[in-house]
Amino acid sequence: MIFEFIPVSAFTLMVVLVVYSLFAQKVTVFSVVLFVQFFMEMLHQGIELYVGEIDGTLPAHLINFFWYMSFAVTDILIIFVLFRLIRLFKLRADWLVKAVAGSYAMYALIQLSRYIDRMLLETNILGAFYRAAIINLNNIVVLMLVCYLILELVGFVRKKHSDTQIY
Numbered sequence: 001m002i003f004e005f006i007p008v009s010a011f012t013l014m015v016v017l018v019v020y021s022l023f024a025q026k027v028t029v030f031s032v033v034l035f036v037q038f039f040m041e042m043l044h045q046g047i048e049l050y051v052g053e054i055d056g057t058l059p060a061h062l063i064n065f066f067w068y069m070s071f072a073v074t075d076i077l078i079i080f081v082l083f084r085l086i087r088l089f090k091l092r093a094d095w096l097v098k099a100v101a102g103s104y105a106m107y108a109l110i111q112l113s114r115y116i117d118r119m120l121l122e123t124n125i126l127g128a129f130y131r132a133a134i135i136n137l138n139n140i141v142v143l144m145l146v147c148y149l150i151l152e153l154v155g156f157v158r159k160k161h162s163d164t165q166i167y
Contacts, residue, residue: 010041020149023156027089030152033100036082037145040104043074061119068115075108096148103141110134 017034024031047070055063079101086093110133117126 010038010045013038013041016145016149020152023153027091028152029086029091029094029097030148032082032085032089032091033096033145033148036078036085036100037141039081040074040078044071047071047074064115064119068111068119072108072111072115075104075111079104096144099144100141103137106137107134110137 013034017031017038020034021031047067051063051067051070054066082097082101082104083093086097110130114126114130117123117130
């Protein structure tokens, strides 16, 4: 089964990207954001799998350092990748790009805060916040993508309708 190799969320992003690209027939802000989301999903899945494999082979503090820092660093780097792709394709960074970039910055801040809380201060004060924040931020990003997709599809339908009207 394909879901043994690729997570359902990444597969869904890939399918939406392909279907959307068939409609748009060009590179748009939304297709760039979907591609970046898909890339991040796969990268983070790889980090999770790798940490799972090396867990127990290294001291716990190194595993935790790698876990939090790899997510934080990739979240920051992907902001630069996102804006570089927007610039490369000569697109305008609209509200979706800025919101997704902001969410990646928040992910990085959450990861760094959790690392400091758990490993340096050894307090575990942010344990519940960490779990809830990551899940809720993921849901917010998905909601933004769905809303943007609906707006794009409505735009396609309106354009097609206006192109077929006879005056």
